[in-house]
Amino acid sequence: MPSDKKVQGSLNFHKKMAFKICVVAQMDQLSIENIRKDFPILSRKVRNNVPLIYLDNAATTQKPKQVVDAIADYYLRYNANVHRGIHALSEEASEKYEEAHLKVAKFLNAKFQEVIFTKNTTEGLNIVAHGMYDRLERDDEIVVTRMEHHSNIVPFQVLARKTGAKLKFIELDKFETLNLESAEKVITDRTKLVSIPHMSNVLGTINPVKDIVDIAKAHGSLVLLDGAQSVPHLPVDFADLGVDFLAFSGHKMLAPMGIGGLIGKEEVLEDFEPLLYGGEMIKYVDYERATWNDLPWKFEAGTPNVGGGIGLGVAIDYLSNIGMERVHKMERELTKYTMERFSELDFVQIYGPPSEYRGGVVSFNVFNDDGELIHPHDVSTILDEHGIAIRAGHHCAQPLMRAMSIPATNRVSFYIYNNYEEVDKTVEVLKEVKALFS
Numbered sequence: 092m093p094s095d096k097k098v099q100g101s102l103n104f105h106k107k108m109a110f111k112i113c114v115v116a117q118m119d120q121l122s123i124e125n126i127r128k129d130f131p132i133l134s135r136k137v138r139n140n141v142p143l144i145y146l147d148n149a150a151t152t153q154k155p156k157q158v159v160d161a162i163a164d165y166y167l168r169y170n171a172n173v174h175r176g177i178h179a180l181s182e183e184a185s186e187k188y189e190e191a192h193l194k195v196a197k198f199l200n201a202k203f204q205e206v207i208f209t210k211n212t213t214e215g216l217n218i219v220a221h222g223m224y225d226r227l228e229r230d231d232e233i234v235v236t237r238m239e240h241h242s243n244i245v246p247f248q249v250l251a252r253k254t255g256a257k258l259k260f261i262e263l264d265k266f267e268t269l270n271l272e273s274a275e276k277v278i279t280d281r282t283k284l285v286s287i288p289h290m291s292n293v294l295g296t297i298n299p300v301k302d303i304v305d306i307a308k309a310h311g312s313l314v315l316l317d318g319a320q321s322v323p324h325l326p327v328d329f330a331d332l333g334v335d336f337l338a339f340s341g342h343k344m345l346a347p348m349g350i351g352g353l354i355g356k357e358e359v360l361e362d363f364e365p366l367l368y369g370g371e372m373i374k375y376v377d378y379e380r381a382t383w384n385d386l387p388w389k390f391e392a393g394t395p396n397v398g399g400g401i402g403l404g405v406a407i408d409y410l411s412n413i414g415m416e417r418v419h420k421m422e423r424e425l426t427k428y429t430m431e432r433f434s435e436l437d438f439v440q441i442y443g444p445p446s447e448y449r450g451g452v453v454s455f456n457v458f459n460d461d462g463e464l465i466h467p468h469d470v471s472t473i474l475d476e477h478g479i480a481i482r483a484g485h486h487c488a489q490p491l492m493r494a495m496s497i498p499a500t501n502r503v504s505f506y507i508y509n510n511y512e513e514v515d516k517t518v519e520v521l522k523e524v525k526a527l528f529s
């Protein structure tokens with residue numbers, strides 16, 4: 092039996108901890124309110140003059156003033172093409188564009204020469220798929236999972252069809268998490284590429300990347316990580332994860348559309364064929380042949396999206412100021428709260444794993460009094476009338492929807508500016524939706 096003194100000590104400890112947690116939660120609420128001031132769009136009224144509640148961040152996030160100002164500054168003060176002019180503006184633009192690569196490198200713990208700017212995640216994944224063409228023989232294997240976004244399956248379907256390679260799938264446990272036993276079985280010595288999402292845009296699941304890397308590396312396979320939903324939301328350390336490639340989109344992390352990144356291990360990129368050929372990516376050209384530029388420029392053919400790159404750099408500054416650990420924690424807490432609030436509604440079904448296995452994405456369906464599905468398009472239309480923007484549909488994951496035997500889901504997804512009141516309001520409107528359709 093513990094002495095009274097010990098019990099009292101322990102109680103005091105827990106009280107202090109509870110107080111601390113409460114203070115941290117309040118501080119986060121305060122900082123959310125400060126963050127919101129940087130996003131003028133969040134004080135907009137929409138539809139019937141109601142305040143906007145933006146819960147579609149997995150599709151794209153809003154942009155803070157700092158990012159928009161930096162892009163405007165580039166176009167208004169030093170717009171020029173990069174890496175070709177000797178004049179002042181070109182030098183300034185080149186410097187800022189390269190600085191943006193450096194910021195990405197630092198943010199993801201990669202080397203400067205490993206950071207390729209792309210349009211988006213999709214382009215990054217396609218660069219890797221294209222580079223695999225001359226590395227695959229008939230009956231070699233490409234492995235993906237059953238929870239892919241179309242961007243991480245379609246390029247590999249085509250690659251498999253054209254090379255005679257086989258496309259194989261890591262199975263899921265209860266449509267929640269990756270089944271590692273299945274990964275052990277599916278990945279073999281014939282596997283040349285394993286490509287998995289770091290976080291599912293439908294289920295919210297954060298996958299155990301290092302476990303998959305261990306299995307893939309034991310068979311000598313390359314590993315590609317689709318970081319579209321992880322890079323914006325959690326600390327991601329490219330070197331530590333041990334993957335060969337990592338793709339992400341700027342527009343899902345406060346940056347403008349049309350800019351993203353593919354990070355690749357230097358030694359792999361050196362040996363990899365680029366997707367696009369032309370200006371900027373060459374070192375020497377004569378009428379018969381050409382040699383390629385140094386990394387990363389070998390993979391950035393043509394005039395790049397300079398303003399977008401600069402905007403991405405500023406978005407990274409913004410996120411780094413908050414701290415990615417904190418971003419992740421804030422979203423986790425909001426997701427946990429959302430799942431608790433949705434669980435109070437016996438007419439709502441949530442998909443995916445418990446909150447401790449997921450990031451800030453909650454997919455769900457709503458049923459009427461007769462237990463019939465209320466189509467997500469109807470649910471989202473009514474939410475929209477109340478200013479609440481969510482995503483409804485197959486989320487670019489038709490195979491997963493079919494495997495789960497559902498036509499579509501509703502999805503709320505969070506970012507640094509979302510708060511608890513927005514979740515409460517969503518719960519209230521979901522009750523109205525159910526009443527209306529019953």
Ligand SMILES: Cc1ncc(COP(=O)(O)O)c(C=O)c1O
Binds near residue numbers: 243288319
């Ligand atoms: C998991 C995942 N992969 C890839 C993509 C494709 O991203 P993008 O359309 O920016 O290329 C998305 C977009 O939603 C995604 O969620």
